[in-house]
Every structure is written in structure tokens, then in C-alpha cells.
Amino acid sequence: MKNPIIEDLEQRYTAKKYDASKKVSQQDLAILLEALRLSPSSINSQPWKFVVIESDQAKQRMHDSFANKHQFNQHHIKSCSHVILFAHKIEYARSDFGAVIDQGIEDKRMTIDQKEAAFVAYGFVQANTDDKGQHRAWTKSQTYLALGNALHTLARLKIDSTTMEGVDPELLNEIFADELAGYDCHVALAIGYHHPSEDYNALLPKSRRALDEVITVL
């Protein structure tokens, strides 16, 4: 299909080896971070935090988080340009939603008189409370929307990426305890530019299930 959106999605793929000499520009990084901020979420909850790992020191901490698990992803950390931790809020309190409403007032989506009525949407959060009184499954789902948005944005920017669910949440949350306080990270995204000769995935054709297997039009 000849269409710029489809062409972007066809050319993007998961990089398996990065060229350590190439870095994402601050200008492109700013576009990506703004795209993350603009990601949609249920009731506009935005129950996420994105930790951008850029410095050598932060990369060393990220590298160390693979000490026990998923070492197959570890080599990306020092060769890619940046890593972004996608973290979801463990407990999404009424006050968290209050901050979203206050921002809505500041952005002139509603008036202060409508504030109390706006809290009715918090019922979605209450309906998604687990038996520990937490909201992990619901907040994590929202965070994956931001991940999808990031992958599409990166495709447009022609920046390579590697989504990594192969992280060690336990150690990661311990090593980044200060930055992730109140949040949990189960997925990270390496970004950069693939190695010109050592990225086997760059040459493989895209493979997906057939359209009629995944889509039903009624």
C-alpha cells in the first residue's frame, strides 16, 4: 500500500544492534518527549512517568539492572543513544486526578465550578482497583498507549528503537528507586541508530498475520 503512514510503519522494526557512534539529536529527542506528553489516556489520567536515560552514569545504572535477568538486552544500553523507562503509577489517588482536573481548568477546558462534577470520571479508577487497593493493571495499560505513540513517532523521525519488556522490574525499581518512587517500570525503550552491518533484524522482511485474520469488518 502506498501511503506515508504505512511506509513509516513498514520500515520501522526492532533494532538488535546499535551504532554507538550515532546519537539522537536534542531536537528529535524533544519531539519524542512532547509526543509522549501528548499521549492519550483513559479519563486523561496520564498515570505515567518517563525517565530518560542519557548520561553515561545513568546508562551504567541501567546496564547494572540486567545483572540477574534478560542479559540479551543489556548490550543495547551502552551502544544506543538513550533509554526511556516507561513507568506506571502504583496507586492512582483521587488527588492525582484532581491535578489533572486543575490542569484542565488552567487550560480552559472547564471552569472551576465544574470541578466537583468532573470527579465523576474517577469512578473508572475505582472500578479498576485491585484487591490490594492499587491500580497497576489499569495504569500500565495507559502507559502502553504512550509506548505505541512513541514507536510511531520514532518511525516518522527515522530513529531506530528496541522495546524491552525483557527488563528486571525488581532490580530496575531498586536501582532507580528515587526516580521511580510510587511508580513501577516493566518496560523500557532503547532508541538510536542501528549498526550498519551487525543488526540482523534490519535486513529481515516485516512479518505480520494476514489482515483477514486480525480484522473483522461487520
Ligand SMILES: Cc1cc2nc3c(=O)[nH]c(=O)nc-3n(C[C@H](O)[C@H](O)[C@H](O)COP(=O)(O)O)c2cc1C
Ligand atoms: C511490549 C513489547 C515488548 C518487547 N520486548 C522485547 C525485548 O525485550 N527484546 C527485544 O529484542 N524485542 C522486544 N520486543 C520487540 C518485538 O519482538 C517486536 O516488536 C516484534 O517481533 C515485531 O517486530 P518489529 O518490531 O521488528 O516489527 C518487544 C516488543 C513489544 C511491543
